[in-house]
Amino acid sequence: MPKDTGIGASSKRREDVRFLTGVGNYTDDLSLHAQTHAVMVRSTVAHGRIVKIDTARAAAMPGVLAVFTGEDFAAVGGNPAGWLINSRDGTPMREPKRPVLAHGKVRHVGDAYAAIIAETYAQAKDAAQALSDDTQIEELPAIVDMKAALADASNRVHDEIPDNLCFDWGWIEDNRAAVDAAMQAAPHKVTLELTNNRLVPNAMEPRASIGEYFPGTGDYKLTTTSQNPHLTRLLIAAFVMGIPENKLQVVAPDVGGGFGSKIYHYGEEALVLAAAKRLGRPVRWTAERTESFLSDAHGRDHVTKIELGCTKEGDILAIRTETHANVGAYLSNFSTATPTFLHGTLMSGPYKVPHVYVNVKAVFTNTAPVDAYRGAGRPEATYSLERVIDMMARELGLDPFEVRRRNLLTPDQFPYQSPVGLMYDTGNYQATLDKAVELGDVAGFEARRAASAAKGKLRGMGLSTWIEACGIAPSNLVGILGSRVGLYDAATVRVNATGNISVMVGAHSHGQGHETVFAQVVAEKLGIPESSVEIVHGDTAKIPFGMGSYGSRSLAVCGSAMDRAMDKIIAKGKKIAAHMLEAAEGDISFADGKFSVAGTDKAKTFGEIAFSAYVPHNYPLETLEPGLEETAFYDPANFTYPAGAYICEVEVDPDTGRVEVASFTCADDFGNVMNPMIVEGQVHGGVGQGIGQALLENTTYDENGQLLTGSFMDYAMPRADDVPFYTVDASCATPCTHNPLGVKGCGEAGAIGSPPAVINAVIDALHRGGITHVKHIDMPVSPGRVWQAINA
């Protein structure tokens, strides 16, 4: 019977009540006394030298309080990359300074080079227009295409970087010769060139920041749309502004989606703080949707050649990839980790592949920075791999399901050391594949295909068996690999005197439902009602520390910290109970919210122990401090490895090229599931985004670096009627072996596993329909592209 509370219950999302009734508290909802308004002045050209910014007219306009330019921040630091990558030849990556405001040069359309602070938003906007008109920028040729950027050393995004190359990374470089030899010797070789299309994250809530400065204490406060306020504080404090960490509070209140784009620190955050100090008044900034398109960190944008060597029977012998990864004009915080350690390490997928080598060239261009976006590197790896495996099956005349079964790792092979550096702890890939085949009614496909054919539609089925690595860790290992931060998390469990609980967590919820799920985990372990647990997040002044939410890490890493803190609470509770019950500590057990003496009916409730801790009249004061509050930091021993099998069916209209997703089946292994409803929702959202990438979303810059898809009129987001009703299952669980909850993470899975399933289905539909000359169509598989491929 399904549970109705605690772990495994589909508890309703408590946060939805405030979101859906309009009483959420988003950054832009905050209204402060004497607040002022910032408007950024952004470049309209992709590449140019700033000749002169004449601020006089703008500064004198009505209501204008201050004008900032790059000059004002020339002396402070830059926004750094969080991960150092070394090139194949051992040289470190090229790291240009990323200033608060562009200085000297503008490097992409939307690059902010000045800011106006005014009494009203409209006044700031007027002055921004005037300043833009009074700025002289000498336009330089735009660098948009990655391969052209590498070829032309004379035209540089950053003057000090001659060939626009950030790094040329080999993984694992020592294996390169062996992989080349295996590829050479393979009886059959498949080659595929593909593009992983650039995506604009498009969180529903645009970025927004409010800076405050308190002259009495010298304290700063930043309220901002962040997925990880502590990291933002660290970056501003240690790198950009030099504000001492203990003088800067960062608050990320309700945040309306991030998908990665709000992990990073952006210049606007430093700007509002500096302006608040100069003016002695709060300064607020909220992005317009156009600014979001132009200046949020984009996702994906890989151009890849993947080669696969195999036997004629379909055993994979070797995989080799060469990828050009666009990092845009500046290095966003995780931009160097995403195409490398979050991508290359996944290139053997859930398969037993003896030889794998990955080469990634990261290239600067005059486009918006590119960074982690839901899945981050893993969708790119999965897409390359699952497409080339399908192509292998087709070339060899084998069944794509059978080809995968032949190569999947089997349960007895765990723990498995992959050839690209990961140690998979556990999994059962046959089980999820079998489940997907069953739920997706693969047996009934032929009848459905015939029914589609009768309507003039071509039906196809596509499979993807995917794996990902979540909860990136451990800190000592990632440190060796170049990470400049630790990847643990922290939680404080504060039992209040009356027995209810506040849990301060370093994870940040921006839509996922942590406030509900984390409370379920606490309620289960402490044997108290969910409603007695409050989850507090998003404020550096309230929570101990944290690395925020991304990479499906919240429950696996922060949830584990919370679990450890509860262990400490229970241990202390036992001491208190032993004293109160006059028993030995070793005889006290804790279950169902009660501390009891083994073999007797003597017991104290959790509430009685909490009360005693705060009103310690009958308490072992000589040996035990009063109070009941514990903090734990948790650094995972390994990544977690969610995996699954996705089956997509599509109908293609051969006359118009339109693709409709007819069904989508997911069989996932997320380890233990804390709240099935929320997990299902995460999969729905991820698959929706994956279908968006596969069929609709495209980010197009023209040869001048102008963003052609800069609004929802041209950038196609998936809508409800673009996606089918999903079939989602998470019953084939192999619990993670190294974290206390046995959880693996489910936030990105859908976005990782789905794009190749969709594209494989489209190609399958065409082939079954007799259109066999189409080997591949790049995403998004828009009607126009499909029609063109059919009629090529």
Place this chain on the structure above:
Amino acid sequence: MHNFEFVKPSNIADAVQAMASEGAQALSGGQTLLPTMKQRLAQPETLVSLTAIPEMQGVCMGEGGLHIGAATTHATVAQEAASLYPGLAALAGGIGDPMVRNRGTVGGSVANNDPAACYPSAVLASGATVVTNTRKIAADDYFQGMFTTALEEGEIITSVIFPVPAKSAYVKFNQPASRFALTGVFVAQFDTGVRVAVTGASNNGVFRWAEAEAALSKDFSAAALAGLSVDASEMINDLHGTAAYRANLVKVLTGRAVTAAR
């Protein structure tokens, strides 16, 4: 958005007078004009709202066909024309989303003449008459290319009169992002012959496909289009579809509209 004056006259004469002032612009549903103003691409000094003028509202049968007040919303047309002119009602019901349909108006759409808008195809295929404060303009004379019409400065569309065909259908192929028409075809079969108007496809805005009209007037079936093709050199070539793709859509959608016509 810049500051502007706002007036809301209650009759056409007052509206005409208000429109005569410097920098005045008509505002109907605002679904096109307001976003343009927010982007600071238009900065009228006075907005003359047309939505409080009773003569410019409503759907009714009258002389020459179905009369639709210019300030009638798409939602109202979708509902009230459903039994009177089903093809037109279906077109109105497929514009944008409920918010757009409850604000946007036929007059605004026809005045704007967006090359990807739906209504112009119905106006042209129906051989409708665009009625203004000063004159009546035949559809064939009214549309003059993308965003260009026969309207004079300050002229206000007050209604559109649609002759009702025996059978009609509009088939729209969505541009995936905006869901305007990547290409849309309106087919109208009258006793006197068939009219076919195409929106979204041509560099010259909405147009009639004469060869298809001739073929369908003889044989009103999708098969009648078999040998025909549309000249791709006139078609729009953009992110969402090449000229050749649009030329293909014109033919495919025309066939589907004929099959769907009721």
